[in-house]
Amino acid sequence: MSEVTIFGLGLMGSALAQAYQKAGVSITVWNRTIKKAEALEPENVVVAPTISDAIVASPVLIICVDNPKSVLTLFGHSQVGRLLDGRTIIQLSTSLPKQVREDQKWLAERNADFLYGAIHCGPQYLGTKDGNILISGPSASYRQVEDLLGHQGGKIAHLGDDIAAVSVLDLAWLSVRFGEFLGMLHASNICQAEGIDLQKFISMFPDNERIQHHVGTIRDGTYDQRTATLSVWQASLELLKRQAMDVGIDAGFPNHIGTLFDKAIKAGYAEEHVMALFKVLKGDGGTTY
Numbered sequence: 001m002s003e004v005t006i007f008g009l010g011l012m013g014s015a016l017a018q019a020y021q022k023a024g025v026s027i028t029v030w031n032r033t034i035k036k037a038e039a040l041e042p043e044n045v046v047v048a049p050t051i052s053d054a055i056v057a058s059p060v061l062i063i064c065v066d067n068p069k070s071v072l073t074l075f076g077h078s079q080v081g082r083l084l085d086g087r088t089i090i091q092l093s094t095s096l097p098k099q100v101r102e103d104q105k106w107l108a109e110r111n112a113d114f115l116y117g118a119i120h121c122g123p124q125y126l127g128t129k130d131g132n133i134l135i136s137g138p139s140a141s142y143r144q145v146e147d148l149l150g151h152q153g154g155k156i157a158h159l160g161d162d163i164a165a166v167s168v169l170d171l172a173w174l175s176v177r178f179g180e181f182l183g184m185l186h187a188s189n190i191c192q193a194e195g196i197d198l199q200k201f202i203s204m205f206p207d208n209e210r211i212q213h214h215v216g217t218i219r220d221g222t223y224d225q226r227t228a229t230l231s232v233w234q235a236s237l238e239l240l241k242r243q244a245m246d247v248g249i250d251a252g253f254p255n256h257i258g259t260l261f262d263k264a265i266k267a268g269y270a271e272e273h274v275m276a277l278f279k280v281l282k283g284d285g286g287t288t289y
C-alpha cells in the first residue's frame with residue numbers, strides 16, 4: 001500500500017510526485033501515457049498499470065490532469081467507481097465551481113471524501129517553502145490529509161468547507177493574470193515599435209516580479225521555459241468563458257484574449273511559454289484580434 005496515488009504525470013503531476021519522493025512519502029502513480037513515469041526516480045514509487053490498480057493502492061488519491069471533468073473521466077466507469085469507497089480524492093486539476101459541486105455529490109454517493117485545490121505556484125516550487133496550494137472542502141477531510149499536503153510546500157491553506165470556494169477564487173485570480181498578460185504584451189509592443197529597450201520598461205517596476213519575469217521572457221526570447229505552457233493557460237481561459245456562460249455574466253474579456261490564444265496555437269506555440277503570444281501580436285499591423 002502507498003500513502004498516496006497521483007493521477008497525471010504532466011508538468012504539475014510529475015512535480016507533485018517528485019516532491020513526495022523527496023520527502024520520503026511512498027507513492028503510486030498512474031498516467032494515461034505510462035511512459036512518462038520513466039522520468040521519475042525509481043525510489044518509493046509504484047507505477048500502476050490500470051486506474052483500478054491505482055485506486056486500490058492508496059487511501060488518498062490526488063488528480064492533476066489537464067481536464068476539468070477528470071473525476072468522471074477517470075473514475076466514471078461503474079466498476080472503477082465502486083473502488084472509491086472510503087477514500088479521499090483531492091482534485092488539483094483546474095475545474096469549474098459547477099463541476100466541482102457535481103463531483104462532490106457524485107463522490108459522496110460512492111462514500112468518498114472530496115477536496116478541491118488550486119495550485120498557485122509553478123511546478124518548480126512544489127516541495128519548497130514557496131509551494132502554494134489553496135484547498136476547499138469539509139474541514140474534517142482536510143485535517144486527515146493536512147500533513148500529507150504539507151509536503152508540497154510552505155503555503156498550503158484551507159479556505160473553508162464550501163467545496164466550490166477555491167474554484168471561484170481561482171477563476172477570479174486567473175482573470176487578473178490574463179489582464180496582466182494583455183497589458184504586458186501591449187506595453188512591450190508599444191516600446192519595441194518605438195525602439196525603446198524593454199529593460200527600460202522593466203526597470204520602471206523594480207518590485208514587480210511578474211513584469212520582471214514575463215517582459216524579461218519577451219526581451220530575451222526565452223519562450224522554451226518548462227513552466228505552465230501556452231496551452232495550459234488556454235485551457236484555463238476556456239474555463240473563464242464557460243464560467244461566464246454558467247452564471248450569465250459578460251464574456252467579452254475572455255473571448256477577446258481567446259482569439260489571441262487561438263492564433264498562437266495555430267502558429268504552433270502551444271508548448272511554449274505563455275508570452276509566446278507576443279510572437280503573433282508583434283508586427284500585426286494593427287489587426288484587431
Ligand code: NAP
Binds near residue numbers: 010033119120
Ligand atoms: P500538462 O503538462 O499539459 O499535462 C497534462 C496531463 O493531463 C498529462 O498527464 C496528460 O496525460 C493528462 N491528461 C489530459 N487529458 C487527459 C484525459 N482525458 N485523461 C487522462 N489524462 C489526461 O499539464 P500540467 O501543467 O501538468 O497541468 C495539470 C493541471 O494542473 C491542469 O489542470 C492545470 O490547470 C493545473 N495547473 C498547472 C500549473 C502549471 O504551472 N503547469 C499551475 C497551476 C495549475 P498524457 O501524459 O497521457 O497526455
